[in-house]
Amino acid sequence: MEQMILLKHVFKYFGEFRALNDVSLEVAAGERVVVCGPSGSGKSTMIRCINRLEEHDDGEIWVNGNQLTEDVKKLTEIRKDVGMVFQQFNLFPHLSVVDNLTLAPMRARGLSKSDATDLAMTYLNRVHIPEQAAKYPGQLSGGQQQRVAIARSLCMQPKIMLFDEPTSALDPEMIKEVLDVMIELAEDGMTMIVVTHEMGFAKKAANKVVFMDQGEVVESAPTEQFFSQPESDRTKLFLSQILTH
Amino acid sequence: MTARKKPKSGVTRAVDTIVIASAIFLVGYVIYKVDTVMIYNWHWGFLWEYILRWDEEQQAYAPNLLLKGLATTFRLVIWSMLLASIIGIVMGIMRTSSRIFFRTVSRLYVEFIRNMPPVVFIFVFFFFLSSQFVPLLGIDELSVNASPKTIALLEILLGPPELFANVISGILCLALFEGAYITEIIRAGIQSIDKGQTEAGQSIGLTRFQTLRWVIFPQAVQKVIPPLTGQFITLIKDSSIVSLISIQELTFLAQEVAYSTQYVFEIWLFVAAVYFCICYSLALLFGKLEKRSQRIYQG
Numbered sequence: 001m002e003q004m005i006l007l008k009h010v011f012k013y014f015g016e017f018r019a020l021n022d023v024s025l026e027v028a029a030g031e032r033v034v035v036c037g038p039s040g041s042g043k044s045t046m047i048r049c050i051n052r053l054e055e056h057d058d059g060e061i062w063v064n065g066n067q068l069t070e071d072v073k074k075l076t077e078i079r080k081d082v083g084m085v086f087q088q089f090n091l092f093p094h095l096s097v098v099d100n101l102t103l104a105p106m107r108a109r110g111l112s113k114s115d116a117t118d119l120a121m122t123y124l125n126r127v128h129i130p131e132q133a134a135k136y137p138g139q140l141s142g143g144q145q146q147r148v149a150i151a152r153s154l155c156m157q158p159k160i161m162l163f164d165e166p167t168s169a170l171d172p173e174m175i176k177e178v179l180d181v182m183i184e185l186a187e188d189g190m191t192m193i194v195v196t197h198e199m200g201f202a203k204k205a206a207n208k209v210v211f212m213d214q215g216e217v218v219e220s221a222p223t224e225q226f227f228s229q230p231e232s233d234r235t236k237l238f239l240s241q242i243l244t245h
Numbered sequence: 246m247t248a249r250k251k252p253k254s255g256v257t258r259a260v261d262t263i264v265i266a267s268a269i270f271l272v273g274y275v276i277y278k279v280d281t282v283m284i285y286n287w288h289w290g291f292l293w294e295y296i297l298r299w300d301e302e303q304q305a306y307a308p309n310l311l312l313k314g315l316a317t318t319f320r321l322v323i324w325s326m327l328l329a330s331i332i333g334i335v336m337g338i339m340r341t342s343s344r345i346f347f348r349t350v351s352r353l354y355v356e357f358i359r360n361m362p363p364v365v366f367i368f369v370f371f372f373f374l375s376s377q378f379v380p381l382l383g384i385d386e387l388s389v390n391a392s393p394k395t396i397a398l399l400e401i402l403l404g405p406p407e408l409f410a411n412v413i414s415g416i417l418c419l420a421l422f423e424g425a426y427i428t429e430i431i432r433a434g435i436q437s438i439d440k441g442q443t444e445a446g447q448s449i450g451l452t453r454f455q456t457l458r459w460v461i462f463p464q465a466v467q468k469v470i471p472p473l474t475g476q477f478i479t480l481i482k483d484s485s486i487v488s489l490i491s492i493q494e495l496t497f498l499a500q501e502v503a504y505s506t507q508y509v510f511e512i513w514l515f516v517a518a519v520y521f522c523i524c525y526s527l528a529l530l531f532g533k534l535e536k537r538s539q540r541i542y543q544g
Contacts, residue, residue, distance in 0.1 A: 053444050072453075080450035090445035094463045103459055104449035149445075156450055 002029040003062075004160055004191045005050060009061035012045055012215075019045045020056065021215035027208075030161075032192045034202040034223075037212035038238065039201040043195045046212070047162045050193070051082045064159055080108060083153030087165040089145045090235040091137035097148050109156070118157075120238045120239070127181050143174030147181055154185075161185065163194040166179060203227065211235045288508050292515055295502050315519065317404055320412060321494055322485050322523075324402075325419035326477055332424030337431025338457065351428060358425035363486055366422055371490040375414040382413070408493060415484075415492035423480045430472045434465035467538045474531035478524045485520070495519065517536035 005027040010022035020042050034056050035043045048054040049061060051070050053073055057118060061068040061185045062079050092100050101120035105111040111119065124130040127147035137145055146166055153161060163182065167175040179201050186205040196202070202209050202223060209226040211219040211234070219226065230236050279285060298309040308316070319351050339351035358366060387409075391399070396406060403412050446456030488497035495516060503512040 051448055053448065076447075076450060076452050079448060082448070084445075084448035086441060086445065088439075088441050090439075090441035092442065092445070092460055092464075094467065104451055106461060107455050108450040108452075152449060 003027075004029045004031070005193070006060070006062040006063055007046070007050075008060040008062075010046075010049065010056045010061060012042075012054060012056050014047060019050070019215050023059070023212075023215070023217055025210065025217065025220070027160075027164075027191065027193060029188045029191055031208060031210045032186045032190075032206045033194070033210060034206040035193060035195045035210045035212060036197060036199070036202070036238070037218075040214075041212040042215040043212050044164050045215075047084075047123055047164055047193055047195055049085055050160075050162060051079050053084075076108075080156055081159045083156060083158035083161040083164045085146070085149050085161065085166045087168050089137070089142070089149045089169070091152070093137050095136075096133070097129075097135055097137065097140070100137065100148060101152050104152070105155050119155055120151070123154045124148075126153045126154070126184070128177075139175060142170045143177045144233060146170065146174075146178045150181055150185075154169055160191045160193070163192065163196065165195050165197075167196065167198060187243055199227075199239075211238060213238070248290055279424050285510065287511065289511055291506060291508060292511060301453055310498040311495070311515075313404075314493065314495035315494070317408075317412065317492070317498075318481075318484055318494040318496075318523075320404055321415050321419060321492065322481050324416045325423065325484070326414060326480060328420035329423040329427050329480065332420060333427025333431050334527055336424065336428035337435065340428060341435045342433040355425045358422055359429075363422060363483060364489060367418055367486055367490055370418045370421065371414065375418065375489070375490070378417075380410070411492055414490065415487045415494065418490070419480060419484055423476060423483065426476050426479070427473070429464065430469050430476060433472075434469035435461055438464050468515075470531060470535045470538065474528060474535075477531070478527060481524050481527065482520065 005025065007023055009019050009240065010023045023042070023046055025033075025046070032089060035046065037043050045054055049056045049068075050063060052061075056068075059200065064081055066074065068078065092103070095102075095103065098117060098120050101123065102111075102113065102116035104114060105116040105119055121130055121133065124133055127150055129144055129147055129151075132144060132148070137148065140148065150161075150166075164200070166182070167178050170178065173175040175198070179198060182192070182194070182201065183205050189212050194206070196200070206223045209221060209223050210217055211226070211230075211232070213234050219230060219232045221230075226235075229237070230239060281317070289478040295309045295311045297306045297312065299305075301306040336351040336354055340355070342348055342351075361369075379389055399409065400406065403409050435457075442460050442464070445451070446460040450457065482495060485496035488494060488500065491497065499512050499516045503509050506512070
């Protein structure tokens with residue numbers, strides 16, 4: 001299968017603190033990878049390195065055949081292929097929902113306003129909130145905002161979607177509507193890396209689960225195997241902690 | 246809800262009445278004192294001649310010193326506001342740049358100006374820069390060689406041709422001075438926007454500049470309207486300081502009128518009222534703007 005993302009011996013430091021310690025990861029096209037682990041384990045840092053919101057200090061990161069370097073122009077091009085959904089949604093509060101969605105297609109891809117609007121409505125339909133197009137982010141619920149954020153990323157028609165704890169800032173009753181959208185996306189064959197604590201989502205949608213702790217990849221296994229026969233003691237402990245309640 | 250609100254606004258009204266009444270009383274008392282103790286004969290009538298004069302040759306009214314001064318003040322203020330905003334935006338963005346060169350340049354500019362009294366800056370500017378730099382712009386030749394149409398346009402924008410250099414010095418001086426404060430306001434505005442906004446902009450494939458232009462800046466502008474209003478009002482008031490370097494604006498010409506007529510009280514009270522009106526109208530205008538942009542925000 002075609003390789004989408006490759007991390008080779010990646011290190012990342014925040015001052016003295018080693019946030020990523022020799023992380024290697026391979027994601028093929030169409031693969032859905034869930035990354036889990038205790039807080040501070042480096043999972044967010046890892047996916048933030050993949051679209052270079054954080055710069056890694058050592059090792060190599062390849063995205064869709066391009067290596068991430070300091071070349072800013074190339075970086076902007078690479079980012080067009082990599083969508084990112086944040087924990088805090090990070091919608092643009094001064095723009096209406098539809099303007100949030102059309103901004104990048106118009107400015108970065110050079111689409112006309114009407115083409116961009118058509119595109120935006122297509123993806124708003126896909127996240128099931130076309131009726132909110134004219135509203136401002138501040139008028140929407142958290143679940144709706146996160147779905148708009150997903151649609152905003154999809155509008156750039158990325159090859160890969162990164163999710164950084166997309167449901168962690170949501171009220172419990174809104175988590176499902178966001179996860180449903182993500183599952184649909186997975187069923188359509190999108191390549192996804194999802195940092196989450198939602199093990200239900202992992203079981204339903206992921207091909208592979210990666211467990212990280214203290215900046216290291218402790219375990220990486222196909223979903224079924226990860227939950228039924230985890231190898232490492234740290235994984236077993238983590239799973240027992242989050243699955244027992 | 247309404248039952249609780251009513252007595253509350255009633256209380257505010259009572260307090261307001263007391264405050265307003267005492268203010269009126271105080272003003273009345275001062276006028277009474279001036280009238281009885283100072284035994285001063287007020288001459289307000291003469292002001293008119295210095296606003297508008299009858300031109301015998303043209304057989305029409307023509308603006309006199311005070312109105313001319315006011316026009317110059319307006320020109321000074323409008324152009325220097327514009328220029329100061331441009332300087333402030335460019336320098337403000339440079340202040341937040343990741344490149345140390347840009348940060349240093351803008352930092353030096355801000356610190357140089359902020360740590361100097363305005364009057365001193367104006368003298369330094371005038372004697373060392375303006376007298377050297379403005380002639381280099383070739384304004385005097387321009388006003389001689391330009392076509393009548395250009396001159397007419399420039400007259401609307403800058404006032405009488407013989408004072409072009411004079412007004413431009415004033416504009417540059419004010420703009421450079423106020424630009425430093427606007428720089429800091431813009432910097433604070435940009436830095437007040439959550440880092441997640443930049444990350445979101447970049448993650449959907451916008452360049453650094455596009456993110457700044459379409460994501461950060463519109464939000465920052467909305468936030469800096471209140472401090473910017475204050476700075477613009479300060480700019481209007483500071484425009485009176487450039488009278489020190491003989492820029493022929495309202496304060497400068499009022500001074501001349503005051504010297505020649507000796508009606509010092511009337512002149513300065515009048516000028517104070519004019520400045521108050523300009524500044525207060527601006528504050529009202531920006532207040533409206535602020536409310537409108539907040540409405541947009543909430544949809």
